[in-house]
Amino acid sequence: MKIALKQQDRSEQFCGKIELDESYFGGIRKGKRGRGAAGKVPVFVILKRGGQVYTQVIDDTKSATLMPIIRQKIKPDSIVYTDCYRSYNALDVSEFKHYRINHSEIFAHKHNHINGIENFWNQAKRHLRKYNGVPKIHFHLFLKECEWRFNMGSPKLLLKDLKLILKEYY
Numbered sequence: 001m002k003i004a005l006k007q008q009d010r011s012e013q014f015c016g017k018i019e020l021d022e023s024y025f026g027g028i029r030k031g032k033r034g035r036g037a038a039g040k041v042p043v044f045v046i047l048k049r050g051g052q053v054y055t056q057v058i059d060d061t062k063s064a065t066l067m068p069i070i071r072q073k074i075k076p077d078s079i080v081y082t083d084c085y086r087s088y089n090a091l092d093v094s095e096f097k098h099y100r101i102n103h104s105e106i107f108a109h110k111h112n113h114i115n116g117i118e119n120f121w122n123q124a125k126r127h128l129r130k131y132n133g134v135p136k137i138h139f140h141l142f143l144k145e146c147e148w149r150f151n152m153g154s155p156k157l158l159l160k161d162l163k164l165i166l167k168e169y170y
Contacts, residue, residue, distance in 0.1 A: 013074060017078070017079045017111075018047065019046075019049065019080075019082075019116050019117045020046055020066075020080060020117070021083060021117040022042060022058075022061045022066075022085070022087075023042075023121050025043060025125070025139065026041055026136070043056070045120060046070070046073050047116045053147055055143050057140045057143060063087045065087075066087050066090075070094075074096065078096055079096070081099050081100075081114050082098065082100055082101075083100065083101055084102045099112045101113055101114060120146075120150055123146065123149070123150060127145075127146055128142060
C-alpha cells in the first residue's frame with residue numbers, strides 16, 4: 001500500500017522574505033567539505049521566513065541551474081537573502097530585491113541573514129546522520145522527508161498528521 005504524505009504544492013510560489021542556500025551531502029571523500037568534495041550531492045533550498053521550506057537535489061550550483069528554480073518558486077519583487085556565493089550574482093540584476101551576508105565576516109546583521117536555512121541544514125544533516133549513509137538513488141526521498149518534518153513543525157504535529165494518514169488508510 002502506498003501512502004502519500006502531505007507536502008507543499010509544487011506550483012505554489014513563495015513571496016515576502018526568502019532565504020536561499022546550497023549545501024552538499026554524502027560523497028566519497030567524507031572528510032572533505034563543501035564545493036571541492038567529489039561525489040557529494042548538491043542540494044538547493046528555498047525558505048520563506050517564518051514559513052515553509054522547499055528542497056531540490058540539483059546537478060550543480062551554477063547560476064544557470066539555480067535561476068530557473070528561483071524564478072519558478074519565488075514571486076517577483078520578493079526580498080531574497082543569500083550568502084556571497086557567486087552563483088547568486090544574477091539576483092543583483094533580476095526582478096528580486098537581493099541582500100547578501102558575507103559569512104567570512106559576520107553571520108547576521110539585523111534583518112540580513114540566512115539563519116533559517118542554517119537551522120534547516122542542521123536538522124536535516126542531524127536526521128540523515130542516523131542512517132550512516134543513504135543510497136544516492138533514494139537520497140531525494142530522504143531529503144523530502146526532512147523537508148516534510150521541517151514544514152510540519154513539532155513532533156506533536158508530526159504525530160497528529162501521521163495518525164490522520166493512518167486513519168485514512170486503515
